[in-house]
Amino acid sequence: MTSLHRLRAMIIALLVPMTLAGCVGGRGGPVPYEVKDFGRPDAPVAAAPDVEYRIGSLDQLTVTVYRVPDLSGDFQVDAVGKISMPLVGDITAVGKTADELAAEIKKKLGDKYMNDPQVQVAVKSASSAKITVDGSVTSPGVYPMQGKMSLIQAIAMAKGTTDDANPHRVVIFRQINGQRQAAAFDLKSIRRGEMADAEVFGDDIIVVDGSASKSTFKNIVQTVPLLALFRPF
Template identity: 50%
Template sequence: MAGTELDERDASIVRRSWRSRALRIGVGSILLLGVAGCAHRGGDIAYNPSNFGKPDIAAVPVVTADRRLGTGDIVTIHVFKVDSLSGDQAIDSAGRINLPLVGHVQAAGRTTAELESALVEQLGTRYLADPKIAVTLKTAVTPTVTVDGSVQQPGLYPVQTNTSLIQTIAMAHGTADGANPKRVVVFRKINGQRMAAAFDLTTIRGGHDPDPPIYADDVVVVDGSATSQAFKSVLQSLPVVSLFRPF
């Protein structure tokens, strides 16, 4: 009888031990699911594909109003009724132009409209009353990359050799509120076909994934609340693949 009671007591202890273990496993699973829910990569585009290579030879840079000026570009500056301050200016290796009276002015990274505003402020503060200035891009030399989606300043930015994804996002002044840094898509034309690959900024910054190179004519889109519906539709329409593929 004593042996039977001992066996039942042992069995009860084992059952309680298994229930406790199952409870711990269940709670752990819920926590893991919660973490996974916060880490939202999502989408069907392959992450960090090993064969996401160099693009086709870039075409002549596209000149648009939101294009950022870069080293080597030539701008024409026209100061109304002041011919001595007007003329063509080449942006030097430091990203500046050298205007009489004003001296060196940062031009690279700005649009022509932003450069106009900077010149109006500097000339108007010290030399001219209510200056009228027009800046146009005469020769586009620097290749560009398009940065769109949930970034602080979407637009076209000059891209140099050895520019990385992290550097490209930094040129757009970083991600915006509501951005999803775990889902950044790079569109690239390779062998005449438009390709796409996804990257996770958090794992790149943490050193877990390499920081991929970005090339001229690439389009970088950061997912998030500010991403346009047009890009969202494209991202959602891409098929499930193990490697990047044309679309």
């Protein structure tokens, strides 16, 4: 099982008690609603000085090919981890250091077009602030933060909820004081102005409940030990 699948499994497993404790279409479960001050997440831990930064999706890179300005410029890593350069074409950038990517670009240019090209890659801006939107949304995935964001905006970025979604039960998981914690929100109450729209922070995991996930919940709860679940909520 990949790390992404394990993460999804743990997220889904956390929602099992909510699905079992409350009927579909309403509120329920142990995750609290009406949280007045959910709290800000822990500050990101800086990498050690000897740990090289590895390029991530949506990072902005500056590629310089000396004495060839037409090949130089700023490039954004796309959602699947690639950049597209003249002559070079699509090249995978995600997971590599700037030096590793420069060496690969140098090789591709040197093999066909240039004699000993000199290439430098620099990370212009790292899109480290990302949120995960999962569950019953149209386009689940990992999205970059776009300035200050709210829960409603985050759901909209995932193209809204699906037909089977339960908008009364949406959970935000967040790392606070070294512990994974959670709070539940009701999208309908937020839209009616009865509940405040929650602020969303980088590394938040947002999960929308939905009836289509029932069989998945059953399968996951049989395979994931309860001790693997985050505590406290």
